[in-house]
Amino acid sequence: MKLIILTILALFTVSCAHHHKTPKHHHHPYMKQCAYSVSHGKFDVEGKNEFKTEHQGKTYYFSNQINKEKFDLDIANNITKANKYWTHNRLKREE
Numbered sequence: 001m002k003l004i005i006l007t008i009l010a011l012f013t014v015s016c017a018h019h020h021k022t023p024k025h026h027h028h029p030y031m032k033q034c035a036y037s038v039s040h041g042k043f044d045v046e047g048k049n050e051f052k053t054e055h056q057g058k059t060y061y062f063s064n065q066i067n068k069e070k071f072d073l074d075i076a077n078n079i080t081k082a083n084k085y086w087t088h089n090r091l092k093r094e095e
Helices: 002-021 065-073 075-094
Strands: 048-055 058-062
Touching (some): 048 065, 048 075
Antiparallel strands (some): 048 058
16 A cells, blocks of 8 residues: 555656646746737747736746736736737748
8 A cells, every 4th residue: 555655656746847847838828928029919029037927827928017017907818819929920930
């Protein structure tokens, strides 16, 4: 019984460690680009660690405080727009 419990704990630990090392599992969309800029179709504006918003388990980064505040005013709609632009841009690059 102890062996079974130790095995389960070991698997859980490895699983958790793997989760944090795999880039696609990280919860920051748009490869840390400014989410406000992405929501306006711009993909070359880098987000900064000091300007970020947590929403539904994901971290959104921004280039400055003003863009963060604008994005936060209507966060659900802005996320929808950013996701649409990001997906369209990604598919375009894959062609």
